[in-house]
Amino acid sequence: SRSYKIAVIPGDGIGNEVMPEGIRVLEKAARLFGFNVEQQWHDFAHCDYYLKHGRMMPEDWKDQIGKPDAIFFGAVGWPAKVPDHISLWQSLLQFRREYDQYVNLRPVRLMPGVPCPLAGRKPGDIDFWIVRENTEGEYSSVGGTMFPGTEREVVIQETVMTRVGVDRVLRYAFELANSRPNRHLTSATKSNGIAVTMPYWDARVEAMAANYPDVRWDKYHIDILTAQFVLNPDRFDVVVGSNLFGDILSDLGPACTGTIGIAPSGNINPDRTGPSLFEPVHGSAPDIAGQGIANPVGQIWSAAMMLEHLGETEAASAIVAAIERVLAEPSLRTRDLKGTADTGTCGKAVEEALG
Numbered sequence: 001s002r003s004y005k006i007a008v009i010p011g012d013g014i015g016n017e018v019m020p021e022g023i024r025v026l027e028k029a030a031r032l033f034g035f036n037v038e039q040q041w042h043d044f045a046h047c048d049y050y051l052k053h054g055r056m057m058p059e060d061w062k063d064q065i066g067k068p069d070a071i072f073f074g075a076v077g078w079p080a081k082v083p084d085h086i087s088l089w090q091s092l093l094q095f096r097r098e099y100d101q102y103v104n105l106r107p108v109r110l111m112p113g114v115p116c117p118l119a120g121r122k123p124g125d126i127d128f129w130i131v132r133e134n135t136e137g138e139y140s141s142v143g144g145t146m147f148p149g150t151e152r153e154v155v156i157q158e159t160v161m162t163r164v165g166v167d168r169v170l171r172y173a174f175e176l177a178n179s180r181p182n183r184h185l186t187s188a189t190k191s192n193g194i195a196v197t198m199p200y201w202d203a204r205v206e207a208m209a210a211n212y213p214d215v216r217w218d219k220y221h222i223d224i225l226t227a228q229f230v231l232n233p234d235r236f237d238v239v240v241g242s243n244l245f246g247d248i249l250s251d252l253g254p255a256c257t258g259t260i261g262i263a264p265s266g267n268i269n270p271d272r273t274g275p276s277l278f279e280p281v282h283g284s285a286p287d288i289a290g291q292g293i294a295n296p297v298g299q300i301w302s303a304a305m306m307l308e309h310l311g312e313t314e315a316a317s318a319i320v321a322a323i324e325r326v327l328a329e330p331s332l333r334t335r336d337l338k339g340t341a342d343t344g345t346c347g348k349a350v351e352e353a354l355g
C-alpha cells in the first residue's frame, strides 16, 4: 500500500503541544484512507539542543534527515535562550534554502461559524492564497557591519533578487491563479520607495503576466495593500509577494479571519528536487507555551497541505472539512477563537470529525 516517510520536527514552545495533534489527525487519516505514515522524529532544531551543543542542528543533519517524502515541522525560537536570528537561520531558514523550498504557500480563509474581527464578513468573502517568495529577497546573507562599536558604525543588509528566483515564484503564483475560478493575481510591491529591487520585481510580474492572458492582475504598494487586506479582503484571489512582504501579509491575512492559530503553510519545492516542509504560520508562542491552550488547527491544516502535496487529495479535503465542522462549535474551539477548548480537546475533536 501507499507509504510516506515523514520527518517530524516539533521545535520549541507550543510546537511541542500542537505537533501531537497534527500527528493524531495524520494517523487517523492514514487509517481511514488506507495509506501508511512512517514517522522519523528528530530531536534537534530547538533551543535546548543549542544550549547543549552550541548549534541548532548536528553537523550531519542532512544525512540524518535523509530523503523523506516531506518534513512536518512545528515552530522554532525561544528568544530568552537563543537570539532569534541564530535559532531561525540555523534551522527553518536553512531548510528552506537547502531544500530549495522557494514557494511559501499560505491560505487565508474565513471558516464557517468563526467570529470574524472584520464587521459584516461571511465565509466565502475571505478566501485567497498568499504565495510568498521563500529563499531570497530581503532575507539575505549579503551584508555586514563595519566599524563595529564605534561612532562610524555601519550596518548593511542587501536585498537579493535573482531572475531565476523571482520568475520561478511568479510562475507558480500565475499558475495557481490560472487554475482558480476568478483568475486574479495581486502583486505586493514598493517600487515607489525601494527603487532597484522592487521595480525589477514589477517588471518580472509584467513579463510573466504576458504568458497568462486569462489572468487578471494588479499590483499594490505594500502599505496600502495591508489596508486593503482589512478593508476589502474579498478583493483577493492569489497574492504574490517577496519574502518579507509575504511574511507580513501572511500574519495579517489570518488575523483578519480570527486568529493566526489556524493558519497553515507549505514551504514547497515544486521541482521536487528535495522534500517540502509543512508547518503552521505561527511561532513558538512563549507567552502561552506550557498551558495547553494553543490552537492546534494551524498544525493540523498543515498536515492536510502535506497530504495534498503527497497526492492524498481525498484525505486532505476530508481533514479540512473536519476542521470546518470543529471550528463552527465554540466548545471545541480554543480561546484565541473565543472558545473554551484546550489544545487536546480541539485536536481530538478534529480526529473524531474526520471519522
Ligand code: NAD
Pocket (backbone or CB within 6 Å): 014, 018, 074, 075, 076, 077, 078, 079, 084, 088, 092, 260, 261, 262, 279, 280, 281, 282, 283, 284, 285, 286, 287, 288, 293, 294, 295, 296, 298, 334, 336
Ligand atoms: P508567535 O506566532 O509565536 O506568537 C504571536 C502571538 O500569537 C502570541 O501572542 C501567541 O500567543 C499567539 N499565538 C501564536 N500561535 C498561536 C496558537 N496556535 N494558538 C493561540 N495563540 C497563538 O510569534 P512571536 O511571538 O513573534 O514569536 C515567538 C517565537 O517564535 C520567536 O522566537 C519567533 O522568532 C518564532 N517564530 C517562529 C516561526 C516558525 O517557526 N515558523 C514563526 C513565527 C515566529
Ligand code: IPM
Pocket (backbone or CB within 6 Å): 077, 088, 093, 247, 281, 283
Ligand atoms: C514565518 C516566520 C519566519 C519567517 C521567522 C521565524 C524567521 O515568521 O515562517 O513566517 O520570517 O519566515
Ligand code: MN
Pocket (backbone or CB within 6 Å): 247, 248, 251, 281
Ligand atoms: Mn512570519
